[in-house]
Amino acid sequence: SQQGEEDPQALSIQEGENATMNCSYKTSINNLQWYRQNSGRGLVHLILIRSNEREKHSGRLRVTLDTSKKSSSLLITASRAADTASYFCATNTGNQFYFGTGTSLTVIP
Amino acid sequence: EPEVTQTPSHQVTQMGQEVILRCVPISNHLYFYWYRQILGQKVEFLVSFYNNEISEKSEIFDDQFSVERPDGSNFTLKIRSTKLEDSAMYFCASSEAFGFNEKLFFGSGTQLSVL
Numbered sequence: 001s002q003q004g005e006e007d008p009q010a011l012s013i014q015e016g017e018n019a020t021m022n023c024s025y026k027t028s029i030n031n032l033q034w035y036r037q038n039s040g041r042g043l044v045h046l047i048l049i050r051s052n053e054r055e056k057h058s059g060r061l062r063v064t065l066d067t068s069k070k071s072s073s074l075l076i077t078a079s080r081a082a083d084t085a086s087y088f089c090a091t092n093t094g095n096q097f098y099f100g101t102g103t104s105l106t107v108i109p
Numbered sequence: 110e111p112e113v114t115q116t117p118s119h120q121v122t123q124m125g126q127e128v129i130l131r132c133v134p135i136s137n138h139l140y141f142y143w144y145r146q147i148l149g150q151k152v153e154f155l156v157s158f159y160n161n162e163i164s165e166k167s168e169i170f171d172d173q174f175s176v177e178r179p180d181g182s183n184f185t186l187k188i189r190s191t192k193l194e195d196s197a198m199y200f201c202a203s204s205e206a207f208g209f210n211e212k213l214f215f216g217s218g219t220q221l222s223v224l
Contacts, residue, residue, distance in 0.1 A: 033212060042113075042200055042215035043152065088152060090213075096165055097213055099144070099152035 004032075004072075004089040004100035012106040019076040021103040023089030024069075030092045032065055034074045037086045037102070046087075047074075081109045111135045115201050115216035122191055122223055130186045130219045132201030141184045142202040142213065143176065145169070152200070158184065191223045 004025040013019050023032070031050045035043040049056045049065045049072065056063045062075040076083055086102040114133045122128050134141050143155040157164040158176055173189045184203075188195055198220050202213040 035213075035215075040198075040218075040220075042217045043202075043213070044215070045212040048212055092211070096154050096157060096167075097142070098154060101151040 004091055004098060006087070006089055006100045006103040008103060009101065010104045010106075012108065013079055015079060015081055015107055015109050017079055019079050019083070019105055019107070021074045021087050021105070023072045023074070023100055025072075025089075025091045025098075025100075026070065028093065029067075032063075032072050033090045033092065033097070034061075034063060034072075035088045035090060035099070037088065039085075043088060043099075076105075079105075079107045081107050083107050111214075113201055113203055113214050113216035115199075115219050117219060118217065119220045120222070122221070124193055124223055125190050128188050128191055128221065130188075130199050130201075130221070132184045132186070132216055133182050134184055134201065134203035135205075135214055136182070138203035138205050138214070140164075140204045140206065140211075141176075141178070142204075143186045144200045144202060144215075145197040146200065146218075147197045155186070188221075191221075193223050196221055196223045 004023045007022045033048045034046045037043045047058045049063045060077045065072045084107050086104045088099050088102045090097045090099045116131045141158040144152050146152045154167050156166040156170045175187045177185050198218045200218045201216045204211045
């Protein structure tokens with residue numbers, strides 16, 4: 001299976017702290033993307049990192065990609081209560097995007 | 110900002126009945142997808158669609174499922190004879206193209222409950 005696996009499954013932090021989520025996958029990819037899902041809603045694209053990139057930033061988001069280890073991490077700095085959501089990594093290859101199982105992040109005000 | 114719209118937001122049906130889930134992708138997008146998510150679980154790929162035909166489908170997408178683009182705007186998922194295990198949130202998504210930089214735009218989903 002190409003699907004990614006996020007780690008941890010759940011994460012609870014205090015507002016202002018940083019949150020780090022990890023994703024591992026199994027085969028070669030074109031790119032890896034992170035999506036956010038608020039409860040009961042659709043997924044929203046956050047950031048994309050190509051297979052030839054190692055790090056990317058967007059606002060308070062920092063994504064790293066290690067293709068040799070087939071892993072990625074998403075760092076959210078200075079977390080806010082509004083960051084509470086589930087975060088999914090998605091690998092892009094062929095005609096599919098494969099999603100992981102997600103990390104449920106709770107940011108406590 | 111353009112968005113993917115899905116109707117209905119909730120659908121309740123009896124086991125064995127047929128349901129049609131509807132989606133209006135973003136107008137200039139060419140690739141369309143259906144995913145499903147059983148409560149609290151992973152987002153599972155069902156099917157991708159391009160140029161009026163299925164590009165790829167998963168093992169989940171068996172003969173009870175079909176997709177159609179009946180006109181220039183709608184993209185539908187039909188489940189012919191629903192089973193209890195079909196209860197899930199179904200998401201439609203679209204992308205402008207398929208390539209190195211493409212991302213998916215998701216609708217808000219249809220919650221299907223099979224009784």
